Amino acid sequence: MKKVMIGNHAVSWGVQRSRVEVISAYPITPQTQIVEELSDMCADGRLPARYIKVESEHSAMAACIGASAAGVRTFTATSAQGLALMHELLHWAAGGRLPIVMADVNRAMAPGWNIWTDQNDSLSQRDTGWIQLYCETNQEVFDTTVQAFRLAEQINLPVMIILDAFFLSHTSEPVDLTDQEIVDEFLPQRVAQYKLDPSDPHAFGALVRPDAYMEMRWQQQEAMRDTLRVMPEVDEAWGALTGRRYGAIEEYRTEDAELLLVTSGTITSTARHVVDARRSSGEKIGLVKIKMFRPFPTALLRSALAGADRVAVLDRNISPGHGGIFAEETRSALYDVPLEDRPTLFGYVLGLGGRDVTPSVIEAIVDRTREAEAPERQDLWVGVEL
C-alpha cells in the first residue's frame, strides 16, 4: 500500500510493521511526530506495544535498556540535545549488546539554538558502539527501520536510523508500506540469547576486571566487523521480498568517473540531480553515497573511489579542530590505496544548522573541485569562505 507521508511517520510505520513490544520516548522537535504517531497506534490497537512515558531522554534509553534486556523488541526516537542527554546510556546499550533500535532525526546541536538539520548530533555518538544508518528518502526510512531490527537482533548491537530534520522528517512523499505478512516473513519474533529471567537468573552489568574487560571490547569490535558482512545480507533479503535495496554504500554513475562526490542523507538526492545534468553534457562525474557510517565500510569505499582523479566529500557536520567527519574517515580509508590510484580529496563543509544545499551550491563545488590545483585546507566552508 503506497501512502503519501512524512518521514517521521515512515519511521512510526516501520516500527508498527516490526511488531515492536516496548517503546519509551521523550518528545523533542523535530522528532516528536514519530512517537506521537506511535502513541496513537498503541492507544488505538494498531500496535499492541507497551508505551512508557518518561521524564527525559536519559530515562527513555534506560527504559529501553531494561526492556531489551528482558528479551523484547524495543524502540525509541530522539534528536540533538535529547540524544546528547542519552550519551552515557548509549554506551550501556551497546556494551550490553542490546539490539535496541533508535531513530535520530538529525538536528544541529545548540548553541546557537537551532531546530534544523545537521549531522553533529549523531556523529558525536560515533564511538558509543551503535551501528549508524543514514537515509535519503522516506521509503528508505521505512525500509531501514524494518531492516534495523533484524540486523540488530542478528548481531546483538543497537542500531541508530538517521534521517534529516525537515528535508525528510516533515516532508511528505509516497511510501510503500510493505504488507504485514511480508514483514513477518522477513522479521520473526525476537528470541533473545540472554535475558533477564527470574527463573534462570544471571547478573547483567556487573563489575568487569582488567582481565576480562578487553575481551568484551574485542567481541563488540568483532560484532562490528560481522556487521560489514551481515548488513548487506539483511538488505538483500529485504530486497528479495520488496525489490528495494540500498547497500552499505551506493555507487551512482561512477563508471569511468574522473570526479566523484561522496554524500550522505538528503544532500545525496540533490547531488544525483547535479550528476545527471553534468553527465548529460558529457562530464565524467559520479556519486558515492555512504549509508552505513558505523561500522565504516572502508573496503567498499576504497574500491569505489580508487582510480578517480578527484573526490569531493560533502559534510553537513564539523569536528571542530579537525574537519568534516565523512571527509576525514574517507581520507583515512584511502590511505592504503597505492599513490598512483589515490584520488585527491577535497572536503567541503556545508549546510550546517539546516542551511539549504541547492543544485547551484553543488554545481559550484563540482566546478571548484575540477579547477583547483589542490585543496588549500582539509575543510573548505561553503557559503562562509567559498
Added chain:
Amino acid sequence: MRELRIHGRGGQGTVIASKLLAVALFREGHEVQSFPAFGVERRGAPVTAFLRFDDSPIRLRCEITAPNHLIVLDPTLIDAVDVTAGLEAGGTILINTDRDPASYVELTPRFTVATVDASEIAVRHGLGTRSQPIVNTAIVGASSSVFGWFGMEAVEAAIADEVPVKLEENVEAAREAAEAVRVAPTGEMSNV
C-alpha cells in the same frame, strides 16, 4: 517538474493544503513532495508550504525559491510579504478573496490571477470561525479547476485521507469553490 508555493497564516491549514494537493496529485499518478517552510509556527503569523510534482522520481531536496505557481490563503499577505518573490512570469496566483481577479492590476500584467472567496465558503460550511476560517479544502477544490492537474474525485479522496473531521462539509466546500473560482489570464487589463 512543477513547483508551487502556498502562503497562509498559522491556523488556516496551509501545511495541510500542501499535503492535500500532494495526495490528489499522487492519486492522479504523479510523483509528489510537499513540505512546510521549516521553522516555528505561530497562529496568525505568515506561514508558507511547498509542493513539487513530476512524472519521474523527485531528486531535489532543497527549498523552493522559484515556484511556477502560487496559492495565497490570506489576501492581506500580498501587502505584508513579497509573495511573488521568484515566481515565474506567466505563472498563476490563486488568491482567497472576494475581489475580482482582474482587479489585481499590479499582478495581472505578469501573472494569471484566479480568485475564490474560500473564507465565505468555509464559514458557510462550518469550517473554522468567521475570524479564523479553515480554507484549505475549499482552496484545493478551486485548484482543481484553475490548474486542471487533478479532478474532484482525487480531491475528495485526498480529503477523506487527510482531514479527520467534517468530511461532507469539506468535500462540499471544495466542490463549491471549484465552481466559484474566477480567472483573469496574464495580461488581461482591469475594467474595474
